[in-house]
Amino acid sequence: MDRKAQSMDVSSEKNPNVSSSAGHQFPSFSKFFPLLxxxxxxxxxxxxxxxxxxxxxxxxxxxxxxxxxxxxxxxxxxxxxxxxxxxxxxxxxxxxxxxxxxxxxxxxxxxxxxxxxxxxxxxxxxxxTSCQNGWEKQFSSCYAYNDAKPPDQRNWEDARENCRTKNSDLTVVFDQTEKDYVNTQSHDIHDIQGYWIGLRAEGGKWRWIDGSDLTNQAWIQQQPVDGQCVTSLQDREWRSVSCDEKNAWICEKKALSV
Missing domain, CATH: 1.20.5 (Single alpha-helices involved in coiled-coils or other helix-helix interfaces)
Structure with a gap:
């Protein structure tokens, strides 16, 4: 055995943990591939x-x-x-x-x-007083008989408007007693042919301005024809005439309780 071999053996003997470099091996890449x-x-x-x-x-x-x-x-x-x-x-x-x-x-x-x-x-x-000056009290109402002469007479609508300006309306007759009173006070003077009252023909019926129908058909003989209104005159039955005619008119309002 030569000196080199002897020297290696001696080194091996002195440090058994040291392996020969010729015998060292690295881990294979295949071991790391699954992790990577x-x-x-x-x-x-x-x-x-x-x-x-x-x-x-x-x-x-x-x-x-x-x-x-x-x-x-x-x-x-x-x-x-x-x-x-x-x-x-x-x-x-x-x-x-x-x-x-x-x-x-x-x-x-x-x-x-x-x-x-x-x-x-x-x-x-x-x-x-129950009624203001110029109005007549009867029953529980005040009446104003506007006996205007022909130049100052009015058609039905204008007569009603005049009543409204006086906080009243054209008269609505409740029963025969009131009808007789209205007729009696509708004086035939100043060439008056009639006084407008609050009754006119609407929808083929005689209807009052308060919306109620005339219940006593014997009060007027003519059949209701739209455009016709009713007048009252002393000693004469109620008469149906054109609402455009000019006549006197009767206003009514409630009397004041005093």
Whole structure:
């Protein structure tokens, strides 16, 4: 055995844990391939999922921002609308207050007018009556017989309008007693051919202005024809004539309880 071999043997004997470099081997790559393949597989799955969820998150964020913008616009519109409603409410409140003030003033004026009309002042103070001056009380009503001469006579509608300006309407006859009274007071003077009363033909029926139908058909002989109205005249039966004719008229309103 030569010296080199002896030297190696001696070294081996001195350090048995040291192996010969000629005998050292590295792990095979095939042992790491499954692990690397798993890592790559995980990366191939995770990265697309990460990208997918990131895109979804971005889309949702974009939608949330759009919704937030819409909510801000709606809030602005509601705020503007609320301000407009507040102003409108203020205006309506002012109008109501003005109307109430005007209404109260008118009521006071009407009340004063009523007092002056029904309770005129005299030397001994005020004396109240059931009907104002120029009206005749009968039953529970006040009657005004407008015995106008032909130039001042009116058709049925205009006569009714005149009654309304006096807080009344054309007379409505309740029973035979009232009918007789109305006829008696419908004086044949000033070339008057008749006095308008609140009865006219509507829908093929004789109907009063209060909406009720004529119940006693014997009060007028003519059949109802639309466009015809009824007049009353002393010592004559009620007569149906064109509502456009001009006649005198009778106004009626409730009498004041005193």
């Amino acid at each position: 393949a798993s890592y790559w597989l995980i990366l191939l799955v995770v990265i697309p999922l990460h990208i997918h969820f990131h895109l979804i998150a971005q889309s949702e964020l974009k939608q949330l921002k759009a919704n937030q913008k819409l909510l801000l616009e709606e809030n602005y519109n509601l705020t503007s609308l609320n301000e407009e409603l507040r102003k409108e409410r203020k205006n309506l409140t002012e109008q109501i207050e003005t109307m109430e003030k005007t209404w109260n003033e008118q009521n006071v004026s009407r009340a004063q007018w009523s007092i002056d009309q029904y309770c005129p002042k005299g030397n001994n103070g005020r004396t109240c």
